[in-house]
Amino acid sequence: MQLQTLSSRGFFRPAVMQPASKDSVEIAKAFGKSIPALYSPGFPHRQRTLEPPRGASLDERLYDARAICKVRTAAVAMHLDPEWRSRFFSQIDSLMDAENWEQEDAPVTEASFTTLLRMILLVRPKRRPGLGSTSTGNIIAAWTVGKDRLTIECLPNDKVRWVLSLDSDDHREGAAGHTSLSRLTAVLAPYNPERWFVCEGG
C-alpha cells in the first residue's frame, strides 16, 4: 500500500454522519473505543500546553516553557547525540532562568522552539548554537566563528529570519533574509555555512 509523502495534513477525519442503522451504531461504537485509545493515551504527560494558568508567576511561566521545550526535545531524542542533548538542556535552563529574565518578556513559545528543533535536525550542526530570545518569545540561534556570525530567529510554522556577517580580506560583508526551513540550506549555501556548523578538530 503506497502512502503519499507530500501530505502532512491530518489524515483521519472522524465520521460526522449520525448512525442510522444497527450496523452503523456498531461501527460508531468501535471507533469510539479505538480512536481515544490512540489519541488519548491516558498518560497526561502528553497533555502539557504552554498556556499557563491566569495570574501565573514568572517562575511558573518559565518552568512551563522549559518543560515543554524538554518534552518537545524528548520526542526527537533518538536523533540527537546524548551529550549534545544534555548540554542543550543546560542552555535552555540558562536561557529561561528567572533571575536573568525581564518580567515583561514572553517565555520562548512552543511554536518557535519547534521550528528550532526542526532546523537543528535539518542542519545537524556539530557545534551547538548560542541561544537567545526575542521579547515576543521567538528563540534565536547564533553561531560565531572568529568575526563571522550567523544569527537565525525561529518563527512559528517552519519560518526563519536570518542575518549573517562575514569578514573577508579587506571588507565586511553582510546578508539577511526571511525564508522557510525547507529553503534554508539552499539560501545559506553561497556563504559556506559549514564554517559555523562544523567543529574544527572534530
Add this chain to the structure above:
Amino acid sequence: MSHTTIKTYPHAPITEATLELRVQSPVSSQEQQKVVRRLQKQYPHVENLNELRVNFDSQRTGGAVSVSTQPQGFRRTSTDQTEVALISPLGVTSARLAPYPGWNVFSNQALDVWKVWKRSTKINPVVRIGVRYINRIDIPRDGRQQIRVEDYLTIYPQAPELGVLPMTGYFIQIEVPTHDPLWTSVITSTVVPSPLLDHISLLLDIDVSRTEEIPMKDDDLWAVIAQAHDIKNNIFQRCITQQSERLFE
C-alpha cells in the same frame, strides 16, 4: 506467535514507554499525597491532574451550562521531563520518554515508584498490569513521491485502488491474545505528523496487558512484568522490516 531474536538499536524509535499498575480499590487523597511527597527527590516537579466536566442542563430556560473540575491525581516529573510518575486513586504509572535507557533502567524506575506506592497505601491487590511502548518510525522521503508502508511495517492497510492518487493516511488497531493466554495485546499503527522536515512518520503502538493471576509478592510481580516486556519485544520485532531496522542503526 513464535519468538524472534530480540535486538537492541542505537537509535531505538521508542518515544514513550509506560508501565501501569492498577489496584482493586481507590486509595484516599491523603494516601496519594503521601506517595507524591515521597517521590519528590527523584521527581522534583509536581502538578495536579484534574478532569474538566462540562454539564449542560437542557431543562432550564436557555440551557444552563456549568463547568467543574474533578481531581484525578498527581503527575511528578524529573528535571529533564523524561521520567514521569502518575499517581491516581486507582494506581500508579511510570513512564519514560525518549531517549529510552533500556528495560533494566526503566523497570527499576517503575519498581522504585511502586515501592513508594506500597509503603504509602493500604494493602490493595494489583488487578491489572499494562506495559505500553509507543514507537515512531521516521522515514526520510529522499526525494520519493510515495513510500510503501509494507516496506517498513508488517502491519499495514490493504485496500483496492480507488483512484489515481496514493493513500494519504490510515489507522489500524488490532486486539489479539498473545501466545500466553493471560496476556492480551493491542497493536495500533497510523501516520503521525513528522517532527523532522522532509520525513514521513509511522506510529507503532504496542500495549500488552493482563488482568488475571497477578502475584501479590513484588519479586513474583516483577517477574510477571518482565514477561510483558518480552512479549512486547517479540511483537515489535515481528511488526518491523529490515528497512525499518536500518533506520534505527
